[in-house]
Amino acid sequence: MGLQKMLCCLFVAACVGLISGSLTSCDEVRKVFQLRQIGPVKSLPKRPREGSDLQVCQSRNLTCCSKKMEERYQVAARRDVQNLLQTSSASLKFLISRNVAAFQESFESLIKASENHTNLVLQASYRNMAGEASGLVRELLTDVGLFLLGSELNVDDITSRFFDALFPLVYHHLINPSLSRVTPGYAECVRSARRDLSPFGAAPGVLANQIGRSGVGGRVLLQALHLGIEVINTTDHLVFSRECRRALLRMQYCPHCHGLTLSKPCMGYCLNVMRGCLASMAEVDLHWREFVRSLEGLSARMHGTQDLEQVLLGVHAVVHDAVAHGQRNGPHLSAQVYKVCGRPSRQPAQSVSGQQDGASIPLKAFIRETGNSLATRRKEFLNSLRLYRTFYGGLADQLCVNQLASADGLACWNGADVVKRYVTPAAPWSDSEVQKEKLRALHCSHLASLSVCLSPPPPFPWGTCPLLHPLGDLSSPPFPWGTCPLLRSPGGPVLSSI
Numbered sequence: 001m002g003l004q005k006m007l008c009c010l011f012v013a014a015c016v017g018l019i020s021g022s023l024t025s026c027d028e029v030r031k032v033f034q035l036r037q038i039g040p041v042k043s044l045p046k047r048p049r050e051g052s053d054l055q056v057c058q059s060r061n062l063t064c065c066s067k068k069m070e071e072r073y074q075v076a077a078r079r080d081v082q083n084l085l086q087t088s089s090a091s092l093k094f095l096i097s098r099n100v101a102a103f104q105e106s107f108e109s110l111i112k113a114s115e116n117h118t119n120l121v122l123q124a125s126y127r128n129m130a131g132e133a134s135g136l137v138r139e140l141l142t143d144v145g146l147f148l149l150g151s152e153l154n155v156d157d158i159t160s161r162f163f164d165a166l167f168p169l170v171y172h173h174l175i176n177p178s179l180s181r182v183t184p185g186y187a188e189c190v191r192s193a194r195r196d197l198s199p200f201g202a203a204p205g206v207l208a209n210q211i212g213r214s215g216v217g218g219r220v221l222l223q224a225l226h227l228g229i230e231v232i233n234t235t236d237h238l239v240f241s242r243e244c245r246r247a248l249l250r251m252q253y254c255p256h257c258h259g260l261t262l263s264k265p266c267m268g269y270c271l272n273v274m275r276g277c278l279a280s281m282a283e284v285d286l287h288w289r290e291f292v293r294s295l296e297g298l299s300a301r302m303h304g305t306q307d308l309e310q311v312l313l314g315v316h317a318v319v320h321d322a323v324a325h326g327q328r329n330g331p332h333l334s335a336q337v338y339k340v341c342g343r344p345s346r347q348p349a350q351s352v353s354g355q356q357d358g359a360s361i362p363l364k365a366f367i368r369e370t371g372n373s374l375a376t377r378r379k380e381f382l383n384s385l386r387l388y389r390t391f392y393g394g395l396a397d398q399l400c401v402n403q404l405a406s407a408d409g410l411a412c413w414n415g416a417d418v419v420k421r422y423v424t425p426a427a428p429w430s431d432s433e434v435q436k437e438k439l440r441a442l443h444c445s446h447l448a449s450l451s452v453c454l455s456p457p458p459p460f461p462w463g464t465c466p467l468l469h470p471l472g473d474l475s476s477p478p479f480p481w482g483t484c485p486l487l488r489s490p491g492g493p494v495l496s497s498i
Contacts (some may be wrong), residue, residue, distance in 0.1 A: 020243030026064035065257035073253035165288035203322030266412035285393035
């Protein structure tokens with residue numbers, strides 16, 4: 001222990017000696033300047049000089065810095081911190097990006113499984129029409145997939161188009177199977193009559209409601225994760241104020257001017273500077289915590305009729321029941337069609353062997369694996385995301401502890417000298433309030449994009465996304481950004497709540 005104290009004292013004495021005027025060479029400074037690619041070394045001082053022209057790294061003693069070097073050091077200090085910000089957030093950004101891709105892949109897999117399962121059921125129960133119906137099933141579920149990925153499709157329209165097109169097939173193959181092929185005009189009349197005759201009972205409304213409720217949850221989840229990535233991208237490219245840039249220069253590179261290329265800032269000094277520079281980022285902390293909490297609430301409500309996986313893998317049952325309902329009411333529907341469209345106009349009979357048969361379509365039943373379910377993926381993702389709940393609030397401390405500052409007990413740079421112990425100033429440095437407002441407004445602008453996913457298409461009449469609230473309780477916004485002055489609908493007034 002005595003030897004360690006002696007070495008520490010000798011190091012401090014040597015450093016103080018350098019600052020006190022015994023600096024005799026700038027070779028080491030030039031070498032580090034070149035290794036860190038801060039700038040060209042041709043114009044760098046070869047020997048210590050007076051630093052009367054320096055703006056930040058001022059000293060009464062000789063220095064190895066010129067004004068041009070000071071400017072380049074300031075750029076380097078800003079670049080170093082921005083690189084550290086990007087490195088620190090890289091794992092968080094990767095976590096979200098990876099899960100966006102995983103959720104999209106899961107949606108696509110479920111869509112395909114739902115299509116295959118529905119076609120299998122139609123093939124087993126209604127073989128004669130299954131081949132023609134397979135194209136309608138594919139179109140229905142393709143549109144559902146587009147809706148999940150953010151397309152501005154209307155769920156009611158998606159399901160209505162499917163059942164409109166399905167009715168002529170049911171009428172021809174199941175209700176009046178003795179008819180030869182009818183003309184396209186008559187088939188179009190039957191299709192148009194579907195909404196008035198309601199041949200499928202409540203099934204169209206049930207399917208639209210289930211897809212709408214569960215689909216909005218998946219849609220909001222993806223859009224919220226994209227929003228999280230946007231917030232990270234914004235903070236990764238933080239624009240520092242003039243005060244912050246000068247403070248970073250003084251902390252990181254001013255010791256180089258005294259030949260102290262290996263010195264690190266004292267922990268307290270580093271925390272003081274970084275908390276000031278990142279004060280605006282700390283403003284994001286409350287919103288980020290609420291963002292994580294809201295994702296947890298959204299996930300908790302995605303069950304039952306709002307469980308996307310359950311709904312998609314149950315489409316076959318709704319379609320089967322709809323066709324069975326139409327078949328049971330065949331005589332009544334046939335009479336109603338005659339009233340609306342008249343007797344069918346027949347085309348010349350064609351060979352039945354030319355009809356596409358569902359058996360020719362390679363289908364594979366979907367086996368649901370619990371470990372790969374959407375609920376399991378969401379749970380694993382949120383368990384990982386919770387580890388980053390306080391990411392923005394503790395970022396300045398994390399950078400100092402892990403990267404920038406000297407370890408406790410070692411000699412360190414306090415902004416003017418190398419010392420053994422740092423004394424915190426009475427008035428800690430802080431970035432300007434203007435900088436805080438700039439970043440706050442910038443994040444507000446990014447978070448305004450969330451209003452897009454909080455305006456679900458029909459059948460939902462609410463102005464807020466029902467999946468982010470307990471049903472029947474829409475009194476308080478799920479996110480704290482409802483009063484953000486930049487949170488406006490396109491061309492519209494300020495939104496009082498999301």
